[in-house]
Amino acid sequence: xxxxxxxxxxxxxxxxxxxxxxxxxxxxxxxxxxxxxxxxxxxxxxxxxxxxxxxxxxxxxxxxxxxxxxxxxxxxxxxxxxxxxxxxxxxxxxxxxxxxxxxxxxxxxxxxxxxxxxxxxxxxxxxxxxxxxxxxxxxxxxxxxxxxxxxxxxxxxxxxxxxxxxxxxxxxxxxxxxxxxxxxxxxxxxxxxxxxxxxxxxxxxxxxxxxxxxxxxxxxxxxxxxxxxxxxxx
Amino acid sequence: xxxxxxxxxxxxxxxxxxxxxxxxxxxxxxxxxxxxxxxxxxxxxxxxxxxxxxxxxxxxxxxxxxxxxxxxxxxxxxxxxxxxxxxxxxxxxxxxxxxxxxxxxxxxxxxxxxxxxxxxxxxxxxxxxxxxxxxxxxxxxxxxxxxxxxxxxxxxxxxxxxxxxxxxxxxxxxxxxxxxxxxxxxxxxxxxxxxxxxxxxxxxxxxxxxxxxxxxxxxxxx
Numbered sequence: 001x002x003x004x005x006x007x008x009x010x011x012x013x014x015x016x017x018x019x020x021x022x023x024x025x026x027x028x029x030x031x032x033x034x035x036x037x038x039x040x041x042x043x044x045x046x047x048x049x050x051x052x053x054x055x056x057x058x059x060x061x062x063x064x065x066x067x068x069x070x071x072x073x074x075x076x077x078x079x080x081x082x083x084x085x086x087x088x089x090x091x092x093x094x095x096x097x098x099x100x101x102x103x104x105x106x107x108x109x110x111x112x113x114x115x116x117x118x119x120x121x122x123x124x125x126x127x128x129x130x131x132x133x134x135x136x137x138x139x140x141x142x143x144x145x146x147x148x149x150x151x152x153x154x155x156x157x158x159x160x161x162x163x164x165x166x167x168x169x170x171x172x173x174x175x176x177x178x179x180x181x182x183x184x185x186x187x188x189x190x191x192x193x194x195x196x197x198x199x200x201x202x203x204x205x206x207x208x209x210x211x212x213x214x215x216x217x218x219x220x221x222x223x224x225x226x227x228x229x230x231x232x233x234x
Numbered sequence: 235x236x237x238x239x240x241x242x243x244x245x246x247x248x249x250x251x252x253x254x255x256x257x258x259x260x261x262x263x264x265x266x267x268x269x270x271x272x273x274x275x276x277x278x279x280x281x282x283x284x285x286x287x288x289x290x291x292x293x294x295x296x297x298x299x300x301x302x303x304x305x306x307x308x309x310x311x312x313x314x315x316x317x318x319x320x321x322x323x324x325x326x327x328x329x330x331x332x333x334x335x336x337x338x339x340x341x342x343x344x345x346x347x348x349x350x351x352x353x354x355x356x357x358x359x360x361x362x363x364x365x366x367x368x369x370x371x372x373x374x375x376x377x378x379x380x381x382x383x384x385x386x387x388x389x390x391x392x393x394x395x396x397x398x399x400x401x402x403x404x405x406x407x408x409x410x411x412x413x414x415x416x417x418x419x420x421x422x423x424x425x426x427x428x429x430x431x432x433x434x435x436x437x438x439x440x441x442x443x444x445x446x447x448x449x450x451x452x453x454x455x456x
Contacts, residue, residue, distance in 0.1 A: 009406055013330075037264075038448070060264075065455070068316075069320070069321070070316060070319065070455045071455065071456060085351070091320075093320050093321075093322065094321075094322030096320070098316065098317070098320055100313055100316060101313070102311075102312055102313025102316070103312070103313060104312055104313040104314040104316070104317050106249060106312070106314070108249060108253055109245070109248065109249070110253040113245075113248075116241075117241055117242075117245050118317060120237060120241035121238050121241065121242065121317070121318065121321040121323065122238075122321055122322060123235075123238060123322060125237075146451075214345060
């Protein structure tokens with residue numbers, strides 16, 4: 001299968017010589033009856049980081065789901081290495097990691113079992129212990145996930161990024177329940193991923209201290225459907 | 235890809251075993267509901283024998299229906315479904331693996347319990363083997379059809395009621411030919427055509443229901 005070869009061969013085998021890029025043009029997103037954003041464009045190059053900012057409801061999560069292919073844009077297109085994502089969504093999906101608000105962790109499985117399953121689903125085997133190590137979860141490997149704290153559960157979810165390599169990381173508020181040390185761990189993972197030529201798009205209110213990220217303010221692309229009702233009353 | 239699907243089936247089985255109550259409850263529902271009929275109708279052996287196949291089939295379909303929310307609902311709520319849609323495995327294959335796990339956890343125990351209940355309902359001995367074969371062909375179909383209903387009602391409020399409205403009418407052909415096969419065996423009129431039709435329904439549901447459920451799962455993300 002083409003998708004599996006892509007992960008197993010090209011990215012893992014030759015991380016140094018990737019020439020990756022991911023871009024979107026004139027994207028419009030409609031949720032319900034509301035235009036969340038319109039005319040939005042972005043570009044991430046190999047080793048690049050794009051931080052999405054904006055107030056609540058400005059469409060950060062919607063844009064990330066759009067990028068992952070979970071939502072379809074109402075208008076516009078996304079290109080991966082110059083090729084339209086819509087032409088071959090399977091290849092695009094197989095080369096990205098999406099970490100959303102929900103942790104996809106089963107309470108009755110142990111931390112290691114949870115992680116091993118998601119790694120297996122992406123065709124990666126082994127490296128479970130190293131991945132747990134990378135997020136500081138090594139002592140919790142055999143603990144059922146229902147005993148993990150919110151921060152530990154989130155770190156387990158982030159361990160998927162390490163367990164099965166993929167060039168594009170889409171992170172939705174990854175730092176929300178993390179403590180300062182875990183945020184530094186995540187920042188370190190992102191730095192290493194970018195040094196290997198990977199790309200990161202993250203929506204976050206916490207400073208990750210990346211230093212050279214590009215920022216995209218989603219409020220700039222908002223199309224208010226109607227004036228806020230409260231404004232008229234005031 | 236096969237390795238990933240094997241892991242998916244194993245994971246669903248493991249989840250069902252560790253949350254053991256769920257799987258046991260479906261069989262218990264089956265047993266208790268069937269045993270209500272002799273109590274309600276009275277211990278007339280002829281009447282019980284006449285209705286035995288119908289009661290067992292109706293109850294088995296209801297028990298399957300009760301367990302449908304287990305196929306996708308939890309994975310939908312905790313975000314696992316998003317990751318399965320994004321995994322480099324065709325979503326249709328994911329659906330098939332999850333239905334297989336669902337059948338192993340619910341359909342198979344129903345088949346095991348069926349002969350016991352057939353004795354309870356005074357079913358003539360000639361019908362036993364046919365009942366088992368018919369259920370072996372019919373319960374995977376009911377899991378497949380149920381998966382479509384379960385996928386369509388994800389995110390809906392009162393999904394449980396909605397799923398029965400969607401799925402029960404589609405179970406009617408299964409019920410008709412499942413009961414007709416057992417009656418055919420008991421009366422000696424022949425079982426082959428009924429079993430062939432049940433097999434045909436399974437053969438049709440395998441690709442069609444898998445495809446429809448996968449489409450509904452993609453839709454559930456919007």
